[in-house]
Amino acid sequence: MTDYDAILFDNDGVLVEPPSRETLREAARTAFEAVGVDDADERHVEDVMYGVTPELLGRVCDHYGLDRAAFWEARDRRAAAAQRTEFREGERDRYDDVAALADLDHDFGVVSSNQHLTIEFVVEFFGFEKLFDTYYGRELTVESVRRKKPNPHYLERALADLDTESALFVGDSESDVEAADRAGLDSAFVRRSHRADLELSVDPTYEVEDLWGVAEIAGRT
Missing domain, CATH: 1.10.150 (DNA polymerase; domain 1)
Structure with missing residues (x-):
């Protein structure tokens, strides 16, 4: 089992339900x-x-x-x-299995292609401040569109913040897997219900059903 110093997470569809x-x-x-x-x-x-x-x-x-x-x-x-x-309004929520991260001894970060405004809100709304050491979403600029995953730009910024090269990136899309590969990271693809029929043209390092599976990869006992 690979040892990771840090684990980075996509937001929508991984930590919280995706927007409608x-x-x-x-x-x-x-x-x-x-x-x-x-x-x-x-x-x-x-x-x-x-x-x-x-x-x-x-x-x-x-x-x-x-x-x-x-x-x-x-x-x-x-x-x-x-x-x-x-x-x-309760139309959208965090996933219950975020609890799987509580006992892991890793640095955590969030890297999303959603707006940074949205990620800031999610972190505050769900009380994630103590869980995640760094988090990134896009600025409200056209240039930020070029930096979306699979561009590893925000992944690399998060890695620099955490001062680590041994990290796992957890996502629910092909662009997440591609971004991890471009950043030289292993990837874990979370196949939740909204991704049940998604066929990937790239191979993640791992595929799991939920964040409990990520915890197992990270060595939770």
Whole structure:
């Protein structure tokens, strides 16, 4: 069994339930309205609600003659606000198996492609301050879209904070596995119910059903 000094976690779908598609869709729709587009094509709303790339963002903004930075900030702020509402109203919660981490003697961090505003809220809302030594989400900038996983940018920043090279990254997506590989880390893919049918084209170091499985990998006794 490999010894790890630190374990890094994706947020959505790993530590907390993922946001609903309707929440992200409505946030994208109102972002268009905020910058003066009241009749955005539904295809363009879908384009920017989840998994957007800089190139796709550019094409959508050019179609409407929008400033990319202004539109993206509007989109991200609304997405972050909508997610806070989900948590506060009990529509979204942490996973119970976060308890599996309590007895592990490791440094912990969070690395997400969600907004840093959202990650800050999650850490405070669920009382994660004592559990996680560092955490990163995206800034509200177009440049941050280029730094999303599988880019290892935020992983590398977290590793620098923890001053470790022996770490495991736990995620629930192909981009998480790819980011870990690019950062030279082992990966654990968590196949929760929302990932039951996902076929990966990359091989994680481990595959587990939940965070209890991660605890076993880390050597919990």
